[in-house]
Amino acid sequence: MKDIFACKIINGNAMKEINEISTKELRHNWTKEELLEIYERPLLELVYEAATVHHTWHKANEVQLSTLLSVKTGGCPEDCSYCGQAARYHTDIQVQSLLSTATVLAHARQAKDNGASRFCMAAAWREVRDNRDFDRIIEMVKGVNEIGLEVCCTLGMLTEQQAIRLKEAGLHAYNHNLDTSEEYYEEIISTRKFDQRIGTINHARQAGLTVCSGGIIGLGETHADRMAMLRTLANMEQHPESVPINALARVKGTPLENNPKVALWDMVRMIATARIVMPASMVRLSAGRLEMTETEQAWCFMAGANSIFTGERETLLVTPNPSIVDDRIMLENLGLKPMKRTN
Numbered sequence: 001m002k003d004i005f006a007c008k009i010i011n012g013n014a015m016k017e018i019n020e021i022s023t024k025e026l027r028h029n030w031t032k033e034e035l036l037e038i039y040e041r042p043l044l045e046l047v048y049e050a051a052t053v054h055h056t057w058h059k060a061n062e063v064q065l066s067t068l069l070s071v072k073t074g075g076c077p078e079d080c081s082y083c084g085q086a087a088r089y090h091t092d093i094q095v096q097s098l099l100s101t102a103t104v105l106a107h108a109r110q111a112k113d114n115g116a117s118r119f120c121m122a123a124a125w126r127e128v129r130d131n132r133d134f135d136r137i138i139e140m141v142k143g144v145n146e147i148g149l150e151v152c153c154t155l156g157m158l159t160e161q162q163a164i165r166l167k168e169a170g171l172h173a174y175n176h177n178l179d180t181s182e183e184y185y186e187e188i189i190s191t192r193k194f195d196q197r198i199g200t201i202n203h204a205r206q207a208g209l210t211v212c213s214g215g216i217i218g219l220g221e222t223h224a225d226r227m228a229m230l231r232t233l234a235n236m237e238q239h240p241e242s243v244p245i246n247a248l249a250r251v252k253g254t255p256l257e258n259n260p261k262v263a264l265w266d267m268v269r270m271i272a273t274a275r276i277v278m279p280a281s282m283v284r285l286s287a288g289r290l291e292m293t294e295t296e297q298a299w300c301f302m303a304g305a306n307s308i309f310t311g312e313r314e315t316l317l318v319t320p321n322p323s324i325v326d327d328r329i330m331l332e333n334l335g336l337k338p339m340k341r342t343n
């Protein structure tokens with residue numbers, strides 16, 4: 001790896017060391033202080049370093065396009081306070097039982113035609129149960145894999161045995177976000193524990209799946225909470241291959257509907273810090289993109305984001321996302337091109 005920062009003096013020797021390491025090798029021993037120092041660094045300096053790390057580890061003109069399909073929507077027994085799919089909140093989201101395999105495969109073919117390389121299927125479940133619905137998910141995973149897309153699922157908590165079944169069906173990645181810091185977790189969700197999130201991530205790893213795990217900002221957490229969450233991810237034995245960074249989508253009817261909009265610079269700082277501490281991972285600019293202009297999204301790409309969800313506006317996702325046409329125009333304007341499959 002290039003040694004771009006080896007000679008660069010920023011804020012003294014400690015910073016020089018961080019820079020040297022972040023451009024050369026993966027670290028798994030970050031401290032909260034180091035992360036906070038990075039996050040709170042002068043913005044342009046932070047973006048410059050993140051962009052340099054990004055260019056060192058990735059083809060910086062390529063963006064992974066993932067399409068997300070909600071295969072089972074709403075009616076979830078959990079109480080995640082940011083989520084419009086929790087049955088206990090009165091939101092406009094229409095409950096939809098598990099889609100047919102044929103419908104899902106039709107969406108997957110369409111996604112492939114639109115240039116997506118990854119197809120993610122999301123079910124609003126607390127956990128996977130060994131029942132007919134899970135058998136159908138297994139069928140969908142096989143079908144999407146045969147279409148030639150990298151398949152990802154997010155189905156709630158799962159056991160190692162269930163993860164193994166998914167892996168054998170051709171699943172590439174399992175998404176399970178940490179959401180927020182361990183310390184702030186019970187302010188946001190009371191129906192499960194942070195440790196259970198970690199348990200599911202471990203089950204996915206043990207089954208040989210790649211891990212997609214990130215979080216949300218704008219939940220009322222502090223900067224220290226944000227960094228604690230990133231630290232949990234960055235100090236895992238293996239960094240998650242994908243790290244989605246979400247800005248809270250303020251869904252009407254949820255307890256967080258009146259939270260302030262996440263400031264652009266907070267998203268940029270979060271993405272840049274994730275890029276620096278997990279240099280090899282795909283950092284995904286996820287929920288909240290609809291509320292961003294093209295210029296604002298360009299800042300996020302500059303800060304090291306190299307993956308987005310793209311899909312048909314309001315049909316594939318439970319929170320709106322920019323349309324595929326808008327995304328194509330944006331990528332062309334920014335000189336970015338869709339990444340091929342990574343496996």
Ligand code: SF4
Pocket residue numbers: 076077078079080083084085086123124125126156
């Ligand atoms: S578990 Fe998932 S679907 Fe259910 S309320 Fe939480 S975020 Fe929403």
